[in-house]
Amino acid sequence: MLPAVIRTPTWTTCVGSHGAPAVAHQYELGTLVIGHPWSRPTAPGMPMGVAYLSITNNGKTADALVAASSPAAARVEFHKTTLADGMARMRPLTEIAIRSREL
Numbered sequence: 468m469l470p471a472v473i474r475t476p477t478w479t480t481c482v483g484s485h486g487a488p489a490v491a492h493q494y495e496l497g498t499l500v501i502g503h504p505w506s507r508p509t510a511p512g513m514p515m516g517v518a519y520l521s522i523t524n525n526g527k528t529a530d531a532l533v534a535a536s537s538p539a540a541a542r543v544e545f546h547k548t549t550l551a552d553g554m555a556r557m558r559p560l561t562e563i564a565i566r567s568r569e570l
Contacts, residue, residue: 498526499565516540524565532563 494501504520518537524530535543546557 499524499530518543522565524567526567527569529567530565532565533561 492503494504500523502521502523504518506516506518509516516539522532532545535545537543545560545563547560548555548557550556
């Protein structure tokens with residue numbers, strides 16, 4: 468599974484969390500399917516963690532992820548990770564488009 472909300476490009480959700488890994492199987496909300504969300508424990512001294520998941524839109528229209536929250540974090544941010552010339556860069560996003568499978 469890609470660190471992702473959508474298969475390509477790669478999206479990363481950063482959360483400020485510590486402790487044990489969190490794992491779930493699948494959730495559905497309307498026509499959206501949230502698949503296999505998980506995170507791993509944050510390394511000691513690190514101020515943020517990362518969560519991974521996929522979102523599939525089985526609806527007829529596009530949707531967008533505009534906010535998220537976690538009981539383990541003061542805030543949740545979305546970032547787009549790109550790889551250019553062997554260097555990974557993360558840029559903040561205000562929303563993540565979730566295309567319909569029918570588009």
